[in-house]
Amino acid sequence: MPELPEAETVRRGLAEILAGTKIEGLEVFHPRTARYQNGGSAQLTQQLSGAHLDAVVRRGKFMWTLTSNGQALMMHLGMSGQFRPLAKQAGEAPVRHERARLYLSGGPAQSLSFIDQRTFGALYLSPTANTEDGAPAGCGSDSLLLPAGASHIARDLLDPHLDLVKVNQRIRKSKSPIKNVLLNQSIISGFGNIYADEALFVAGVHGARSASTLTRQQVAQILQAGIEIMERSLSRGGTSFDQLYVDVNGSAGTFADELLVYGRAGQACRECGHELSSISLNKRSHVYCANCQRPSRNLK
DNA sequence: AAGTAGACTTGGACAC
């Protein structure tokens, strides 16, 4: 499942393929992929044809590249999106689950396929505006131009311009379960179900606890754990829990064998041996150790 | 306004 480390792995690959190239043509094979585009697939195709592309930028799980027509091409992986340079010719039949295809010139790849089994991913154009805090919009470029499509997304844990003190305060203002707050991309971006559960385990905090009951130190521990886990995962190309996430070369990430709780419900806690539990929070599974993560504990 | 619940999608797992 693409979360921040997986998106950043893909961004690095995409940057080499897309930056400085020209889009010669575009085919959209599934209308849902262009569902956020005004005018749908036809508009996307028309507006992107002939456009020149800038650096590939990422904030949280949102990626984009600025185009010569003044808009940003938004690229979101959803839960199963993959970008692959498959060297396809115009008119060649789509491969299984291929939803769109770019034809490129001026770069290392002649084509770039967007493959997305579950169609939660998306490609669309968005207008841009300068960031309100005057810092670069995301990772991958110094540009301040932030697409409207990502303007509601908070800075992520690997962003050097993230204000950890403010985020800590904001989190503790919420009465929602801390797990839900971590998944709220408008408060802190980049977390998905995997890294949220992992960070909560490392910090020793039960995900059902109301964020407003946590101490500043506890929230700081959760955020610090998130930073360290995401950096470690990124260094291993991310987590490929199933076959839905691979990088632009088709390679899986290798962080799955380091996961401490995600996907391990019923197995032994790697810290204390207690059997790991699972509950549902906001319709998402939360795996935790009832011994290491006490719902009512105030301090670790 | 903050918070929650529903919708979307599809292939794999599972119980029958």
Added chain:
DNA sequence: ACGATCCAAGTCTACT
């Protein structure tokens, strides 16, 4: 064997 049901995910929309 086979249809049925549930599950997983990220984000947007709608409602309280």
